[in-house]
Amino acid sequence: MRLKLKIWRQEAATQPGAMVDYMLDDVSEHMSFLEMIDLLNETLVGKGERVVEFDHDCREGICGQCGMMINGRAHGPLPNTTTCQLHMRSFKDGDTIYIEPFRAAAFPIVRDLKIDRSGFDRVIQAGGFISASTGQPPEANSILISHDVTEAAFDAAACIGCGACVATCKNSSAALFTSAKITHLALLPQGKLEAADRVVNMVDQMEAEGFGHCSNTEACEVECPQSISVLHIARMNFEYNKALVMKP
Amino acid sequence: MKTNSLQYKLWMSGTGLFLCFFLVIHLLGNLQLFLPPDRAREQFNWYSHLLAGNIIIEIIAYVLYASIIGHTVYAIILTVKKSKANGTKYVYDKRGVSSVWYSRNMGLLGTIIFLFLIIHFKDFWYQYKFTNLPLDAKGNKDLYTIVEKAYQQLWYVLVYEVALIALGFHLLHGFFSAARTLGVFHPKYVRWVKVVGWVYTTVIILGFMAMPVYVYLNSL
Numbered sequence: 001m002r003l004k005l006k007i008w009r010q011e012a013a014t015q016p017g018a019m020v021d022y023m024l025d026d027v028s029e030h031m032s033f034l035e036m037i038d039l040l041n042e043t044l045v046g047k048g049e050r051v052v053e054f055d056h057d058c059r060e061g062i063c064g065q066c067g068m069m070i071n072g073r074a075h076g077p078l079p080n081t082t083t084c085q086l087h088m089r090s091f092k093d094g095d096t097i098y099i100e101p102f103r104a105a106a107f108p109i110v111r112d113l114k115i116d117r118s119g120f121d122r123v124i125q126a127g128g129f130i131s132a133s134t135g136q137p138p139e140a141n142s143i144l145i146s147h148d149v150t151e152a153a154f155d156a157a158a159c160i161g162c163g164a165c166v167a168t169c170k171n172s173s174a175a176l177f178t179s180a181k182i183t184h185l186a187l188l189p190q191g192k193l194e195a196a197d198r199v200v201n202m203v204d205q206m207e208a209e210g211f212g213h214c215s216n217t218e219a220c221e222v223e224c225p226q227s228i229s230v231l232h233i234a235r236m237n238f239e240y241n242k243a244l245v246m247k248p
Numbered sequence: 249m250k251t252n253s254l255q256y257k258l259w260m261s262g263t264g265l266f267l268c269f270f271l272v273i274h275l276l277g278n279l280q281l282f283l284p285p286d287r288a289r290e291q292f293n294w295y296s297h298l299l300a301g302n303i304i305i306e307i308i309a310y311v312l313y314a315s316i317i318g319h320t321v322y323a324i325i326l327t328v329k330k331s332k333a334n335g336t337k338y339v340y341d342k343r344g345v346s347s348v349w350y351s352r353n354m355g356l357l358g359t360i361i362f363l364f365l366i367i368h369f370k371d372f373w374y375q376y377k378f379t380n381l382p383l384d385a386k387g388n389k390d391l392y393t394i395v396e397k398a399y400q401q402l403w404y405v406l407v408y409e410v411a412l413i414a415l416g417f418h419l420l421h422g423f424f425s426a427a428r429t430l431g432v433f434h435p436k437y438v439r440w441v442k443v444v445g446w447v448y449t450t451v452i453i454l455g456f457m458a459m460p461v462y463v464y465l466n467s468l
């Protein structure tokens with residue numbers, strides 16, 4: 001098929017960007033969205049132009065690198081799908097496709113579609129861990145935990161940190177991302193011990209990075225490739241409020 | 249512990265829920281307007297006088313003023329903060345498909361409510377508290393006549409209906425959102441909060457919407 005692409009081009013964070021039009025022929029419906037951009041980039045290389053830069057790594061929906069805004073939605077028209085798992089069969093011949101980077105003050109644009117998501121890393125560094133002394137691994141069955149709790153913790157841990165929640169949020173809130181990590185650890189016996197410090201530190205860091213507040217529109221859950229539940233945000237609020245009351 | 253948006257949201261949910269609670273009392277009291285006009289006048293004026301002299305009601309009134317102001321101030325702070333957090337705008341934006349419109353427009357709905365509150369306070373609250381109203385047969389200030397006169401004008405009734413629809417959508421999202429801000433996370437209770445929010449909003453809004461219409465129709 002033949003597509004008209006409108007792609008955000010920007011040299012560097014400090015320079016202004018703009019949408020640039022490209023016509024692309026011979027796109028197969030079996031291609032993934034990223035392969036379609038690869039094809040465009042081959043034509044650009046042929047013409048001696050700079051390629052469209054975008055992040056990607058696994059191309060199998062698990063690393064969370066490939067976030068971009070496609071036709072005004074995070075990761076494109078399908079709910080709960082990463083860009084690399086979006087295929088061109090979701091589009092038709094003659095379509096115009098708008099492609100932009102995820103936008104948020106806390107996610108500065110590096111170049112074209114590439115953004116700097118290290119704000120997420122710093123939120124994790126602020127408390128997304130348990131303090132364990134190193135040494136021999138302990139006997140696994142010495143800490144009792146039920147199957148349901150491990151499953152619930154794993155559901156929260158499934159977040160791949162792609163940033164679609166922030167991109168799709170009208171307030172650029174990182175509540176879904178942060179709450180998934182907080183819930184993951186608050187459920188586990190090892191994580192419970194530091195739950196109060198963790199939630200306070202991570203929420204403060206989220207604020208310091210310049211993410212917005214949560215208005216509970218629930219748009220993030222719709223776009224999340226891992227279908228992380230918004231109830232984790234409720235859980236984060238619960239843990240935070242508990243810390244407000246109980247923390248010395 | 250630093251102040252942050254989550255704490256601001258706690259204030260919004262606390263003040264918002266207090267306003268929700270106030271609406272219940274306000275609705276129950278105003279049900280007296282549905283009595284036959286002569287009895288309504290007597291009852292309503294007596295009730296207004298009763299409230300005006302009660303210390304508990306006075307305390308609730310001050311909490312009410314503080315809640316309206318606090319809720320609005322935090323709404324403004326959060327709106328400014330979120331514009332900063334958003335950075336540059338999307339050129340092509342279809343994000344709206346993944347949430348309901350009223351959840352994204354609480355600020356707009358709130359602004360309509362705020363403008364309405366100015367009219368509402370000016371026409372009833374101010375009149376009652378700060379002007380010398382004529383007295384009714386029992387010697388109580390005749391607030392009922394003020395209400396009756398106001399709702400005999402069609403445009404005034406329409407302003408009320410529009411504002412109440414805005415309030416309805418604000419409550420539909422607000423009630424549930426406040427519960428979430430407070431941290432209700434168990435799926436069992438989350439389901440109930442949604443149901444209670446719908447029932448609460450429907451009863452409150454239909455109840456208030458019926459009052460101006462009833463008085464208007466009675467006056468024809």
Ligand code: HEM
Nearest residue numbers: 215260261264265267268323354355358362422425426429
């Ligand atoms: C004075 C006019 C008002 C304004 C400007 C206003 C504004 C807002 C805004 C912007 C929000 C969303 C905050 C967010 O982004 O999450 C909100 C939430 C809310 N509002 Fe209002 N509002 C007003 C009046 C009211 C009234 C009269 C009520 C109740 C009777 C109310 C109840 C609520 C509740 C319960 C919430 C949810 C708080 C939360 O999400 O935690 N508001 N309001």
Ligand code: FES
Nearest residue numbers: 059063064066084
């Ligand atoms: S490239 Fe890894 S999730 Fe898309």
